[in-house]
Amino acid sequence: xxxxxxxxxxxxxxxxxxxxxxxxxxxxxxxxxxxxxxxxxxxxxxxxxxxxxxxxxxxxxxxxxxxxxxxxxxxxxxxxxxxxxxxxxxxxxxxxxxxxxxxxxxxxxxxxxxxxxxxxxxxxxxxxxxxxxxxxxxxxxxxxxxxxxxxxxxxxxxxxxxxxxxxxxxxxxxxxxxxxxxxxxxxxxxxxxxxxxxxxxxxxxxxxxxxxxxxxxxxxxxxxxxxxxxxxxxxxxxxxxxxxxxxxxxxxxxxxxxxxxxxxxxxxxxxxxxxxxxxxxxxxxxxxxxxxxxxxxxxxxxxxxxxxxxxxxxxxxxxxxxxxxxxxxxxxxxxxxxxxxxxxxxxxxxxxxxxxxx
Numbered sequence: 001x002x003x004x005x006x007x008x009x010x011x012x013x014x015x016x017x018x019x020x021x022x023x024x025x026x027x028x029x030x031x032x033x034x035x036x037x038x039x040x041x042x043x044x045x046x047x048x049x050x051x052x053x054x055x056x057x058x059x060x061x062x063x064x065x066x067x068x069x070x071x072x073x074x075x076x077x078x079x080x081x082x083x084x085x086x087x088x089x090x091x092x093x094x095x096x097x098x099x100x101x102x103x104x105x106x107x108x109x110x111x112x113x114x115x116x117x118x119x120x121x122x123x124x125x126x127x128x129x130x131x132x133x134x135x136x137x138x139x140x141x142x143x144x145x146x147x148x149x150x151x152x153x154x155x156x157x158x159x160x161x162x163x164x165x166x167x168x169x170x171x172x173x174x175x176x177x178x179x180x181x182x183x184x185x186x187x188x189x190x191x192x193x194x195x196x197x198x199x200x201x202x203x204x205x206x207x208x209x210x211x212x213x214x215x216x217x218x219x220x221x222x223x224x225x226x227x228x229x230x231x232x233x234x235x236x237x238x239x240x241x242x243x244x245x246x247x248x249x250x251x252x253x254x255x256x257x258x259x260x261x262x263x264x265x266x267x268x269x270x271x272x273x274x275x276x277x278x279x280x281x282x283x284x285x286x287x288x289x290x291x292x293x294x295x296x297x298x299x300x301x302x303x304x305x306x307x308x309x310x311x312x313x314x315x316x317x318x319x320x321x322x323x324x325x326x327x328x329x330x331x332x333x334x335x336x337x338x339x340x341x342x343x344x345x346x347x348x349x350x351x352x353x354x355x356x357x358x
Contacts, residue, residue: 010083011054016043020051021060021073029064030071059083124245127230134240135165138219138227141242142169145221149173150181150256154214155303157191167197171204180206183259185214185303186277189266199268209263210277212284213301218252226252285316286332289325 019041024030030037030052037048052071055061059079064070128134142149174180180201188194189210198208219227226243243249264277281302288298299309313325322328 010087011057013054013058014051016047017051017054017058017060019043020048021055024055024061024071024073028072030061032063032069032071057083124243124248126242126244128240128242129230130239134227137240137242139169141221141225141227142173145173145178146176147222148179148181149219149221150183150253150260151219152183152214152217152256152259153188154185154217156185156187156305157194158188158197160193163193163197167200170201170206174201174204174206181256181260182206182208183214183256183263184208184210184266186210186212186264186281187302187304187308189277190304190308195268197268198266202267208266208268209260210266211259211263212277212280214259214303215255218256220249220252220256223253224249228252281312282316282319285312286328289313289316289328290330290332 020030020037020043023037023041032052037043041048043051052061056071059082060074060076061071062074064072126137128137170180184194198206202208216231217229224244224246226249228241228243230239230241243252264280284302285298288301293301295306295310295313298313299306302309302312304312317323317325317328320328320331322331
C-alpha cells in the first residue's frame, strides 16, 4: 500500500476572520462581492476579503442556496465536520499506513540480528550466555590448542568439582606438548583441592604462580583466542565472552606476562606453600589498610573469606605492635612497608625500624 494523497491544508482563524464571522451572524448574511462589512470594523477591503476566504475554507460561510452572491454563516459544529472530517480521515489513513510499514520492517529484525551475530563473530566477539555454553566452547578450544594456554584465576581455591572437570582436559593438552601456565592468588595455596590439582599438573609439566592481587579471570589459547567473564552492566560474570580480536588478545597476553614475572612459583601441597608468600601477602594487606579499605573490600581483593581476612589482619597488627588498624597502617606507611621488601615473620627483626629485636 502506498499513499500519494495530497495533504489537506486548512487555515487558522485569526481576529479579523472572527470579527467578520460575528458580523455575518448579526446580519444573517454578507454580500459576496464586494463584502458589505462596514468601516466601523476598522478593516481594509483587502483584510475583509482575506477573512472571507478563511471563513469559506473553514466552511463557516457558504453561498446561500437561492442566492450565490450571498454568504450565510454556518454552525461551527457543522463546519468542523465538513472541513476537518476529510483531514482526520487522511490522518487515520496515514497512521494505518505507518503501522503497516512498521510491521513490515519489524519482520526483518530476525534477519538483522542473525547477520549482526555473524558479523560480531567474524570481528572477534562471541557472547556465551551461560556456564554451559562457556564450558562447551572452553572444551572445544582446549582440544584445538597446540602451543600454549595461560589463565588468570583470581579468588581463593577453585571448587573441587570444577577441578575435576578440568583435570583430564588439561592433562590432554599437556600430553600434546602444550605449554600451560596459570596464575592464582596467594589465598589459593590454602585450598587442599587446589593444592592436589596443582601438584598433579605440575608433575605433568604445567607451571603455577601466585600473587597477592590479580585482575579479572581470563583464559587464552595459543595467544589467539581469549575467554573473559561477562561484566556488562555490572553483571556477576556468568557465561563468558569469547574474543578473537588480535589487539585485545595481545593486550591480555601482555597483562598476563607482567603479572607472571612478579608472581611466586607454586608447586602444590608443600608445607611451606603459604609461608613463602607471607611477605608479599603482608605487604598487600598493609597497603590496603593504609588506604583505609574495609574488611569486605580487602577480603574481595585478596581472594579470601572475610573470616580469614580478619584473622590475617589481626596477626598483622600484632606483628606491627599496633593497637588499631589506623595505627597499624600509619606505622607501616611510615616505615615504607607498603613498597619495600618485608622480611618473613620470625627472623627476629622489628618491622617498624628494620632492626633486630632484643
